Every structure is written in structure tokens, then in C-alpha cells.
Amino acid sequence: MMGNLVQKASGWLVNVAIAMTALRTNLMRSILTTLGVMIGVFAVTLAVAVGSGAQVSVMQSINALGSNMALVFPQPDTGEGGRRSFDRGRLTMRDARAIEKQISGIDDIAPQLRTNIQLVVAGRNASTNAVGTTPGYGKVSNVVAESGRFISEADVRSAARVVVLGPSVARKLFGDYDPVGETVRINRAPFNVIGVLESKGSSFGNDNDDIAIMPITTTRQRFSGDTLSGPDDLQMLFVGFEDGVSLPTAKREITKLLRERYRVRGKDINPFTIRTTEEFMKESAQVTGIFQIVLVAIASISLLVGGIGIMNIMLVSVTERTREIGLRMALGAKRSDIRNQFLVEAAVLCVIGGAMGLILAIAGGTALTVYADFPVPIGVGVGIGAIIFSAFIGLLFGGYPAVRASRLSPIEALRSE
Amino acid sequence: MALVETQDLVKNYELGGETVRAVDGVSLSIDRGEYVAIMGASGSGKSTFMNMIGCLDIPTSGEVRIDDIATGDRDGDALAELRNQKIGFVFQQFNLLARTTALDNVAVPLIYAGLGGDERRAKAKAKLEEMGLGDRLDHSPAKLSGGQQQRVAIARALVTDPVILLADEPTGALDSKTSEDIMQIFQTLNDQGITIIVVTHEAEIADHAKRRIEFRDGKVIEDIMTKKRRKAGA
Ligand SMILES: Nc1ncnc2c1ncn2[C@@H]1O[C@H](COP(=O)(O)OP(=O)(O)OP(=O)(O)O)[C@@H](O)[C@H]1O
Ligand SMILES: [Mg+2]
Numbered sequence: 014m015m016g017n018l019v020q021k022a023s024g025w026l027v028n029v030a031i032a033m034t035a036l037r038t039n040l041m042r043s044i045l046t047t048l049g050v051m052i053g054v055f056a057v058t059l060a061v062a063v064g065s066g067a068q069v070s071v072m073q074s075i076n077a078l079g080s081n082m083a084l085v086f087p088q089p090d091t092g093e094g095g096r097r098s099f100d101r102g103r104l105t106m107r108d109a110r111a112i113e114k115q116i117s118g119i120d121d122i123a124p125q126l127r128t129n130i131q132l133v134v135a136g137r138n139a140s141t142n143a144v145g146t147t148p149g150y151g152k153v154s155n156v157v158a159e160s161g162r163f164i165s166e167a168d169v170r171s172a173a174r175v176v177v178l179g180p181s182v183a184r185k186l187f188g189d190y191d192p193v194g195e196t197v198r199i200n201r202a203p204f205n206v207i208g209v210l211e212s213k214g215s216s217f218g219n220d221n222d223d224i225a226i227m228p229i230t231t232t233r234q235r236f237s238g239d240t241l242s243g244p245d246d247l248q249m250l251f252v253g254f255e256d257g258v259s260l261p262t263a264k265r266e267i268t269k270l271l272r273e274r275y276r277v278r279g280k281d282i283n284p285f286t287i288r289t290t291e292e293f294m295k296e297s298a299q300v301t302g303i304f305q306i307v308l309v310a311i312a313s314i315s316l317l318v319g320g321i322g323i324m325n326i327m328l329v330s331v332t333e334r335t336r337e338i339g340l341r342m343a344l345g346a347k348r349s350d351i352r353n354q355f356l357v358e359a360a361v362l363c364v365i366g367g368a369m370g371l372i373l374a375i376a377g378g379t380a381l382t383v384y385a386d387f388p389v390p391i392g393v394g395v396g397i398g399a400i401i402f403s404a405f406i407g408l409l410f411g412g413y414p415a416v417r418a419s420r421l422s423p424i425e426a427l428r429s430e
Numbered sequence: 431m432a433l434v435e436t437q438d439l440v441k442n443y444e445l446g447g448e449t450v451r452a453v454d455g456v457s458l459s460i461d462r463g464e465y466v467a468i469m470g471a472s473g474s475g476k477s478t479f480m481n482m483i484g485c486l487d488i489p490t491s492g493e494v495r496i497d498d499i500a501t502g503d504r505d506g507d508a509l510a511e512l513r514n515q516k517i518g519f520v521f522q523q524f525n526l527l528a529r530t531t532a533l534d535n536v537a538v539p540l541i542y543a544g545l546g547g548d549e550r551r552a553k554a555k556a557k558l559e560e561m562g563l564g565d566r567l568d569h570s571p572a573k574l575s576g577g578q579q580q581r582v583a584i585a586r587a588l589v590t591d592p593v594i595l596l597a598d599e600p601t602g603a604l605d606s607k608t609s610e611d612i613m614q615i616f617q618t619l620n621d622q623g624i625t626i627i628v629v630t631h632e633a634e635i636a637d638h639a640k641r642r643i644e645f646r647d648g649k650v651i652e653d654i655m656t657k658k659r660r661k662a663g664a
Binding site for chain 2: 026027034038336337340341342343344345346347348349350422423424427
């Protein structure tokens with residue numbers, strides 16, 4: 014049994030040696046064939062990596078939003094298609110307070126008004142998105158001031174002209190100088206810079222640090238103009254929950270509360286929309302999943318072409334070496350010996366090509382990560398998978414030529430020229 | 431007991447609707463230790479006959495028995511095993527693997543006999559040394575003379591210790607001096623007890639054999655024991 018196994022192993026080793034000799038004999042041809050597989054494996058490996066990189070990116074940007082929260086918008090939820098009894102969405106500061114008071118498990122809330130602003134200081138200027146909110150925003154969205162402080166309840170109460178700058182905005186206006194305590198003009202009014210936020214990086218080329226935060230009352234007084242219809246209206250509300258709170262349940266409870274407040278009955282459309290980070294994650298996972306499948310499918314075509322190249326070259330190799338096959342049969346080679354010889358040859362071609370493709374993909378992935386700021390993780394699993402997969406391609410496309418070789422009649426093969 | 435036995439052996443080829451009877455009902459038996467020369471005009475069926483007793487070709491009808499084994503009911507793999515164990519082939523064109531050393535060429539049959547690498551090399555080396563090629567182990571065929579190449583081929587045919595050596599015009603590609611060397615080797619082998627069947631056109635080659643079989647149109651027309659047996663080196 015053991016001896017038999019050793020014998021088998023050494024038989025395969027002989028096949029590898031025969032294959033290497035044959036491949037070296039037609040070196041140029043072998044290299045070109047390998048190239049096809051290399052490109053195919055490169056494309057597939059990179060596609061898989063880019064796909065999972067996209068997934069990571071999406072998850073990162075959702076996490077940047079805040080981990081466990083519901084987002085409420087004053088936008089009629091047309092999703093379920095019932096009767097429409099509101100001409101516009103509804104969401105007010107009073108709703109926010111009611112939610113905070115009556116829903117359990119809430120960590121903090123962050124009512125928001127958003128508007129574009131121009132900041133000017135000493136001839137430099139920057140435009141950014143200003144979030145008018147309450148101190149709760151810091152907690153819900155995981156942002157803290159790196160220097161200085163975040164906005165306070167007192168700032169909100171007094172509608173103070175204070176602003177916390179995102180790192181990108183601070184850099185644009187002040188360079189490397191710490192701007193805390195400086196004055197900037199926002200739409201001509203002087204504001205005191207009270208803090209600079211910690212960096213949250215960027216996701217999908219979207220700079221999370223290009224932001225300014227001020228008290229919601231200040232935004233309402235100075236910037237909302239006629240964009241809002243009521244004096245108490247909100248553009249958005251973040252509701253942050255404690256860890257372990259079920260978001261679907263929380264969403265149901267908020268919906269119930271707001272429906273009561275707006276007296277929405279039966280199948281009527283809600284004048285508000287609620288989304289949770291959990292939903293975002295699920296949807297993104299779906300989208301990136303499809304993205305990945307499409308990407309891999311396209312890349313697979315090049316691998317298929319590489320495989321056909323292998324089959325072509327193996328058919329040529331079998332034809333060229335018909336006489337050798339006949340000779341080996343005369344000397345005692347069984348069908349399986351001949352078949353295995355050519356299978357191993359195809360597999361060796363593919364594994365070499367696969368290994369080179371993998372190396373190329375690792376290089377490409379690293380370049381993307383470094384230069385395009387897009388994570389392309391090529392894990393050990395992907396690497397091993399690529400090698401096994403390319404061996405499989407070899408067996409698949411080398412199979413037909415190998416079986417054809419093994420079916421030759423010894424005498425006809427020997428007589429061929 | 432007969433080592434090679436054929437019974438009404440027939441091989442037909444269909445060529446453009448016509449049937450060519452390449453071998454036409456040959457029954458003969460060759461004993462262990464014989465040295466047989468097969469002669470006959472070109473196209474008389476010598477090679478076809480040799481290929482069938484070498485189990486390389488399947489007869490249209492009739493039977494071939496090797497060492498009392500009926501070959502008709504054996505499949506391709508079983509025939510491959512039989513060839514590997516009992517039959518050594520020497521071809522006119524040597525049929526060595528190009529870009530492969532003499533040693534590795536000789537070791538090929540041992541791969542299929544299932545021997546390990548060390549054992550293969552040891553046996554192949556011993557056979558090549560017997561053929562006087564101990565200093566050419568690492569030479570590829572391209573670096574060997576025709577006679578040397580044929581000696582490598584003979585070493586390969588003998589490396590599995592077969593009972594029969596089949597040689598189809600083994601000197602056809604060699605000059606007369608080298609041919610004589612090869613014949614000396616065959617003589618020595620036969621003296622050691624190996625059964626030899628050789629196809630040839632040349633009377634001088636046939637003269638080495640103890641028995642001569644003449645083919646014409648696929649049939650045996652003469653089968654005689656030639657008494658004169660030359661001594662080695664004569
Ligand atoms: N594969 C084949 N297909 C068709 N006819 C064949 C085939 N092989 C041999 N023949 C025919 O069978 C006959 C015998 O051929 P064979 O090769 O046995 O002759 P031979 O005696 O060995 O001749 P030579 O001395 O020239 O080698 C010839 O007429 C040949 O044309
Ligand atoms: Mg012939």
C-alpha cells in the first residue's frame with residue numbers, strides 16, 4: 014500500500030519531469046501560452062480583489078456615518094404606494110424631542126440643517142457643506158474635536174457664531190496653523206473657530222473631512238432663508254442607538270410615533286422616511302455583490318481565452334509528438350500514462366501562468382491601494398484559489414488533447430511522421 | 431514450448447474500397463532461444479506481421495500467443511503491460527527521444543514498469559555499459575553516431591529483461607561496418623538465450639540467424655533452418 018503510493022508519487026514526478034522537458038523544448042511557445050493564462054488569472058484575481066475592496070469601502074463609508082443609527086428625512090415615503098395626504102415631507106424639532114423622549118435605547122440624537130457656505134479668511138476662501146446641529150451629532154456620528162472643542166448646548170441656546178472646521182477646510186484656510194480662536198467670515202458674518210475635527214479620511218473619493226459644523230440655531234437664523242417652510246423644520250435627523258438595540262424594532266417604533274403625531278391612517282403615505290445603517294449595509298452589500306459578479310464574469314472571459322490557448326497548444330503538442338506517444342506505448346505506456354503526461358504538461362503551464370498572474374495582481378492591487386486610495390485586498394485565500402483554479406483550467410482544457418493522445422493506436426502513432 | 435505462436439493470422443487494410451491482404455493466414459511457431467530472420471520483397475507483409483506479434487497492431491483475424499498468453503482477449507493496457515515485460519523493440523530509425531540523454535532514453539520502459547528513479551538509473555546505466563556506452567550516458571541522441579544510437583536503442587529494448595527482441599530492419603539506416611557491430615551484439619544476446627526475430631532485406635544480416643522465414647504477398651513461402659551458424663567474431 015505504502016510502496017504503491019510512493020510508486021504513484023514518483024510516477025507523477027516523472028510526468029512533471031517529462032512535461033518540463035517538453036515545455037523547455039518549445040520555450041517561446043510555452044511562454045506565450047503561459048502569458049494567456051497569466052493575463053486571465055491576473056484579471057480574475059484583481060476583479061475579485063477590487064470587488065471585495067469596493068465592499069470594504071462601502072462599509073467604511075457607512076461606518077463613517079455612525080454605526081448604529083436611524084436616519085429620518087422629511088420626505089414622503091412613496092415606497093409602499095398608498096394615498097398621498099401630504100404635499101411635502103414633515104419633520105420638526107418637536108418631533109425630534111418626542112422621539113428622544115419616548116423611544117427607548119437612544120444614545121443621542123442629532124437634528125440637522127445643512128447648507129452650503131463660503132468661508133473667507135485673510136484672502137483665502139473655501140466653500141463647504143455646513144451642518145447645523147446639536148452637541149449630540151458628535152456622539153452619533155463618531156466625530157470629536159482634535160483641537161479646541163465641539164459645539165455645546167450653550168452655543169445652541171444662544172445661536173452663537175461659532176464653527177468647528179473639518180481638517181480639509183482648516184487646511185485650506187489656515188494651512189498647518191491651528192486655527193482655534195481665529196475668526197473666519199462665513200457669508201460675510203464673523204465666526205469664531207472653536208475647534209477642528211479629527212480626520213475621518215475619505216471613502217470612494219469623497220472627502221469626509223470637507224465639512225463645517227455649527228449650532229443648528231445659528232444655521233436657522235442666518236442661512237436657511239426661504240428653503241424651509243416652517244420655523245421648526247429639520248432637514249435631517251440622526252437617531253443614534255446604544256449597542257445591541259434592534260434597529261428594525263426601533264424603526265417600527267419611530268414610524269408608529271411619527272404616524273400618530275401626523276395622524277397618518279391605514280395605508281396612507283408617511284410624510285417622512287426612515288432608513289437605518291443596517292439597511293444601508295444590506296443594500297450596499299447587494300449592490301457590491303452584483304458589481305463583483307459582473308467584474309469577475311468579465312475577467313473570466315480572458316481566463317477562458319487563456320484556457321482555449323492552452324487547449325490549442327496542447328493539441329499541437331499532441332500532434333507533433335504522435336510518434337513519441339507511439340514509442341512510449343510500444344515501450345509499455347498505458348493509456349492513463351499518456352493521458353497523465355499531457356495533463357501534467359497542461360497543468361504545469363497553467364500553474365506557472367497562474368503564479369505569474371497572481372504576482373502581477375498583487376503588484377496591481379498594491380499600486381491601486383497606494384496610488385488610487387482604494388483598498389484592494391489580495392488575501393492568501395485568493396492567492397491559493399488562483400493557483401488551484403489555474404491548475405483546474407489546465408486539467409479542463411488540457412483534458413481533451415490528453416485523452417485524444419491516449420486513444421491513439423500504438424502502431425498508427427509510431428508510423429506517423 | 432512455443433514462445434511465439436500464430437494461428438491463421440490475417441491483417442487486411444481497406445484502401446479506397448479495395449482490401450489489401452497485408453498478412454494472409456500465417457501460422458507458425460517460434461521457440462525460446464531461436465534466432466529468426468524474416469525476409470521478403472518490399473510490401474510482402476513483414477512489418478505488418480512483426481507489429482502483430484509485437485502486440486502493437488491488432489489482427490483482423492487469427493491469433494497471436496506470446497509465452498502461452500492469448501493476446502486476442504487482452505485490452506490495450508494489458509497489451510502495454512505485456513510489451514513492457516516480455517518484448518523489446520529495435521526500430522530502423524532508432525526512435526530515441528530527442529533532447530533526452532542516453533540514460534533517460536534507456537530508462538523510459540522502466541517508468542512504465544513502475545520502478546523508482548534510483549533503480550531506473552542504476553539498471554539503465556548497467557545496460558548502457560553492457561552496450562559499451564558507459565562513457566556516453568549523458569549524451570543526447572544528436573551527439574551520438576548512428577551505431578551508438580542503435581546501441582542505446584538496444585539497451586532500451588533490453589532494460590526490462592524481455593524474452594523476445596523484435597527488430598524491424600535494425601541496420602537499415604547504418605553502414606555495413608556498423609551493421610556488423612550490431613549483428614555481433616545480437617549474436618551475443620542470442621547466445622545468452624534471448625529469442626531474436628529480425629526483419630531484413632540483406633542476406634548477410636539474415637546469415638546470422640538460425641532460421642529464415644520468407645514472405646511473399648502476405649504468406650510464408652519458405653521457412654528453413656539454416657545450418658550454418660557463424661561463430662562470434664568470425
Ligand atoms: N496502414 C496501412 N494502410 C494501408 N495499407 C497498408 C498499411 N500498412 C501496410 N499496408 C500495406 O500492407 C502491405 C504490407 O506492408 P508491410 O509494411 O508489412 O510490408 P513490408 O514487407 O514491411 O515492406 P518493406 O520491406 O518495404 O518494409 C503493403 O502492401 C502495404 O501497402
Ligand atoms: Mg517493413
